[in-house]
Amino acid sequence: MTTQSLCQTSKWIDFLRQYGPIPRNDNMYDEVIQRTLRRKKLQPITFETEYFNELLDNFRSVSPKSVILTGTAGDGKTYYCREIWEEFGGSVEDWQTDSKVQCLMLGDRQLIVIKDLSELTLDEKQSLLPQIATAILGKDMSKIYLIAANDGQLVEALAEAAQTEELASVRKAIEDLLVGDLRELDAFQVKLYNLSRQSAAVLFPRILKAVLEHPGWGDCNQCAYQNQGCPIWQNKQRLEGTNADQTTRERLTDLLELCELNQTHLPVRQLLLLVANALLGHPDAKDRLLRCRQVPDVIAAETTSLASLYRNIFGENLSGRRRESIEVFKVLRGFGIGTETSNQIDNILIFGADDPELQPFYNNLVLSDLFYGADSKYKAQQRSYLEGDATKGREEFLSVLQTQRQRLFFTIPSNRTTDLELWDLTIFQYAGEYLTDLHRVLQEGKKIPKSITSRLIRGLNRIFTGLLVSNQDELILATSGSYSQARICRVYEESISVARKRGESLSVELDKSRKKPSLVVSLASTLESVRFNLTLTRYEYLSRVAEGVLPSSFSQECYEDVLAFKTQVFKQLAVRQSSEGEEEDREETMNIRLLEVNSAGIASPRTLEVYF
Numbered sequence: 001m002t003t004q005s006l007c008q009t010s011k012w013i014d015f016l017r018q019y020g021p022i023p024r025n026d027n028m029y030d031e032v033i034q035r036t037l038r039r040k041k042l043q044p045i046t047f048e049t050e051y052f053n054e055l056l057d058n059f060r061s062v063s064p065k066s067v068i069l070t071g072t073a074g075d076g077k078t079y080y081c082r083e084i085w086e087e088f089g090g091s092v093e094d095w096q097t098d099s100k101v102q103c104l105m106l107g108d109r110q111l112i113v114i115k116d117l118s119e120l121t122l123d124e125k126q127s128l129l130p131q132i133a134t135a136i137l138g139k140d141m142s143k144i145y146l147i148a149a150n151d152g153q154l155v156e157a158l159a160e161a162a163q164t165e166e167l168a169s170v171r172k173a174i175e176d177l178l179v180g181d182l183r184e185l186d187a188f189q190v191k192l193y194n195l196s197r198q199s200a201a202v203l204f205p206r207i208l209k210a211v212l213e214h215p216g217w218g219d220c221n222q223c224a225y226q227n228q229g230c231p232i233w234q235n236k237q238r239l240e241g242t243n244a245d246q247t248t249r250e251r252l253t254d255l256l257e258l259c260e261l262n263q264t265h266l267p268v269r270q271l272l273l274l275v276a277n278a279l280l281g282h283p284d285a286k287d288r289l290l291r292c293r294q295v296p297d298v299i300a301a302e303t304t305s306l307a308s309l310y311r312n313i314f315g316e317n318l319s320g321r322r323r324e325s326i327e328v329f330k331v332l333r334g335f336g337i338g339t340e341t342s343n344q345i346d347n348i349l350i351f352g353a354d355d356p357e358l359q360p361f362y363n364n365l366v367l368s369d370l371f372y373g374a375d376s377k378y379k380a381q382q383r384s385y386l387e388g389d390a391t392k393g394r395e396e397f398l399s400v401l402q403t404q405r406q407r408l409f410f411t412i413p414s415n416r417t418t419d420l421e422l423w424d425l426t427i428f429q430y431a432g433e434y435l436t437d438l439h440r441v442l443q444e445g446k447k448i449p450k451s452i453t454s455r456l457i458r459g460l461n462r463i464f465t466g467l468l469v470s471n472q473d474e475l476i477l478a479t480s481g482s483y484s485q486a487r488i489c490r491v492y493e494e495s496i497s498v499a500r501k502r503g504e505s506l507s508v509e510l511d512k513s514r515k516k517p518s519l520v521v522s523l524a525s526t527l528e529s530v531r532f533n534l535t536l537t538r539y540e541y542l543s544r545v546a547e548g549v550l551p552s553s554f555s556q557e558c559y560e561d562v563l564a565f566k567t568q569v570f571k572q573l574a575v576r577q578s579s580e581g582e583e584e585d586r587e588e589t590m591n592i593r594l595l596e597v598n599s600a601g602i603a604s605p606r607t608l609e610v611y612f
Contacts, residue, residue, distance in 0.1 A: 009292050010223075011040045012216025013232065013280070019045075020276035021318060021326055022287045029269065030078040031096065042216055045272070047206040049076065050198050055084060058191065059106060059144070065184070066135055066145040068154060068174070071195030074269025077148035080195075081113050084146060101128070110143045117149035117157060129161045133170040136190045151196070152178075181513065200266045201257035207268070208249060211275050212240050223292070229299045231307030232290055234371055235279045238309055248410045252313060258431055259331050261439060261516055262536040270328040274313070281312030288317045308372045310407040314338065335426040337409050338402040342424040349404050350382065361420075365408060372407055430543045434536055438517055442510040453508055456519060456534075457498060459542030461603070463562045465489050468548070470601030473498050475506055475521065477566075477573060478595055484570050485563050492593040492605035494573055496521060503527075508534065523572045526579070530572055532565045 018024075018036055037044050058064050069077045085095055088111065090104050100119045103112050114120070120128070132147070134140040147154065155178070158171040173185055177192040184191045217236070220226050226233050238248055259266060280289040282298060283306055290298070290307065298304055311317065314337065315329030323329045347355070352362025366374045378400060385397040409425045417423075423432045433452070441448050454472040461469050465478045466488035475496040480486035498506045503525035511518045517534040532538075541558035593605035 010216065010219035011042060012214065012219055013290075013292050015040055015042055015216070016211070016276050017280060017287070017289045017291070018276075019272040020280060020287070020289045021273055021315070021322065022289065029074070030082065034082075034092075034096070043214065045207075045210050045214060047203070047210040049080070050202070051193050051195075052080065052083065055080065055193070056087060059084065059088065059111065059146075064106070064109070064144050066132070066190045067147070068190060068192045069146070069148045069195060070151055070154070070178070070192065071198075072265065072267055073150060074267035075195035075198065076268045077150075077195060078115060079268075081115055081146055081148050085113055100124075106144070109141070112143060112145050114145065114147045114149075117147060117153050122160070125157050126161055129158060129167060130164065133158075133164075133166045136170050136173070136188055137166055138187075138189045139166075196265050196267070198268070199257075200260050200271060201253055203268060204253055204256050204271050205249070207271050208239065208275055211272075211279075212236060225295050225299070229304055229371075230295050231282070231298065231304045232279060232292070232295065234304075235307065235309040235312070239275075239278065245413075247412075247414060248309075250414075251410050254435060255332060255335065257439075258335075258428070258435060258536050261434075263533075264331050266328055266331065270326075273326065274328045274332075277315065277317070278309040278312045281309075281315075281317035282307040283317045285317075288319075288322075302377065305372055305375060305377065305403070308403065308407065310372065310410055311403055313410070314406065316403070316406075335428065335431075337426050338406040340425055340427055341401075341405050342421050344421060345405060345408060345425065346401065349401055349408075350385070353379075353382070354386075365412065366404070369407070369411070373404070378404075428536055428540050430540050431536060434539045438508070438534075438539070439510075442508070442517055443515075448508055453498065453506075455546045456508065456539075456542050457506065459544075459546035460519075460562065462545050463542075463559065464566055465595060465603065467595065467597055467603060468601060469595075469597055469603040471603055475569075476595070476603060477569065484566060490595045492595050493570075496523060496569075521569055521572075523569075523576050524579075527572055527576060530565070530568045532562075538562075 015036055018033060024032060034044075036042075055067060058067065069080055071077060082095055085102060085104070086092065088104060088106060090102060090113075094102060100115045101112065101124075102115070103110055105111070114128070117125075131140070131143065132145055135143050135145060149157075155171060155175055158167055158174070161167055170188070170190075173188045173190070174192065176182065177185060178194070181194065181197070183193070220230075220233055223230070223233075241247065241249055256266065256271075277289070282288065282290045282294075282303075284298070284301075284303060285291070285294050298307065306317070314333050315323040315326060318326075318329070323333070348358050348361045348365060352358040352366060355362075381397040381400055385394055405425055409422065412420055412422050417432060423429050428434075438448050438452060457475060458470060458472045461471050461476050465476055466486070467490070469476070475498070476492070477494045477496065478484075478489035479491045479493055480489050481491050496506055497504045503522065505520075505522045507520050509518055509520050510516070511531070511533070514533070517539075519532040519534055521530045521532075523530075538558055538561060541555065542562075590609075592608045594608060595603045596606045597603045
């Protein structure tokens with residue numbers, strides 16, 4: 001009996017590959033998946049979506065409204081349309097036809113489903129759009145619509161259509177909904193759902209659970225390789241974790257939440273791709289994704305380490321060009337995990353076997369993982385590196401080091417993240433603090449630690465003035481005389497108290513509409529506050545500047561963002577001064593206040609009297 005015959009072929013694994021980074025026509029993504037499911041007689045991957053029940057309630061109500069689903073490609077617009085179609089009795093066969101418009105009756109109303117607005121011809125749009133406008137304005141209650149359209153497509157289609165008063169009114173309403181990030185407007189019978197607002201950090205655990213608990217994994221129970229080194233099964237177990245330890249999946253979810261807070265949206269399709277690739281990735285497999293029948297060869301060739309989910313999470317199994325073309329890998333690789341490190345981590349990985357002080361860490365973090373950690377190949381390369389063997393061996397070990405750093409990022413226990421400086425393995429050394437001590441504290445309605453606010457103010461003051469100041473109880477507003485955007489600003493104009501004082505204040509709050517942290521400056525109780533969105537990148541930048549280190553990798557963009565914020569604060573200052581009736585000094589002297597910095601780094605104004 002051959003080793004191939006001992007390996008159980010799984011229809012489920014073959015199907016799961018369809019979600020991975022394989023060539024496909026993205027416009028037919030949902031249709032291809034559904035056809036494959038029926039052909040292989042498999043259960044679909046199902047998970048709770050954010051708006052599905054809300055949409056059903058709308059269409060079941062006495063006075064349902066038309067619905068527009070917008071968002072980027074892969075957000076699930078077609079999925080929502082198909083699920084609603086089937087929920088209300090639409091047939092699978094009808095849905096699978098080439099028609100992009102489907103109709104069925106909901107009581108005495110007709111539901112018209114437009115699968116993808118971009119697929120309609122110009123003539124079809126010219127015919128349908130006036131009817132849609134009539135329904136949205138409430139002039140035709142016999143029809144309701146469910147329309148899937150990528151961002152801006154509907155507005156563009158309405159602009160291209162022959163203009164009428166009704167179409168112009170509906171177009172303006174939809175633009176207001178999109179720009180204002182609103183769900184609905186009074187007097188319009190339509191609801192707009194922007195699926196790009198779905199949280200990847202919320203959806204990912206649901207997707208992961210649906211994949212890991214799929215009954216298709218039952219095929220693996222008859223496979224002889226399940227407990228003989230199958231990397232697919234190993235990756236599944238590691239993503240599942242145990243009841244006491246789910247570090248890997250929690251840390252991956254944290255990264256996705258940080259991406260979201262850094263203004264990067266990852267649609268559902270990208271999250272499914274990430275899970276499939278993490279489980280099945282291997283650089284030597286066809287399409288770089290394993291099938292069951294390839295597992296014996298991988299084990300025999302001793303290349304199971306190349307199937308490590310810790311590599312696959314970053315798309316290391318793919319070619320460089322393919323990896324960079326996939327958004328989720330491009331974004332996750334932006335954290336620099338694997339290329340960034342600390343002396344402590346590298347000393348453990350390189351010298352831990354021989355250094356008595358490092359041995360406990362080496363045993364717990366490296367030797368304990370014989371599958372993806374200290375296997376025989378790793379030990380041999382480590383010894384070769386330490387003994388200064390050939391250059392090729394050195395390069396191979398440095399590549400292995402990158403993989404081990406990636407593994408450690410996802411496996412270092414939560415109670416060791418501080419002493420082992422986990423986030424030093426990324427370019428965002430303050431990311432852990434940003435997520436737990438800032439964002440999640442604000443979500444709970446609590447106040448963030450004063451040390452965080454103080455550091456942010458110190459960073460802002462250093463950028464606002466261009467001086468190495470340490471003031472952290474006030475925001476210093478300074479110019480170069482007439483220009484507030486100069487790199488060095490010594491002319492003191494005003495300072496804003498951090499603690500609330502005469503309507504002035506500076507705080508870090510959760511933006512209610514965006515649900516993300518913002519730095520809020522108030523100059524007076526009667527004036528609108530100035531907000532500065534605290535993305536992860538901006539937080540890292542301000543924190544590093546406050547600590548005296550300028551992170552060049554993203555400094556220029558952040559520097560310009562902070563200066564734009566400074567301009568907004570100065571505009572509000574001018575409004576306040578105008579309302580207070582401040583006038584220019586018309587005497588023969590003029591007072592100029594220049595900033596002086598003492599030995600402790602505290603800046604204060606010194607008044608100079610100028611005669612003219």
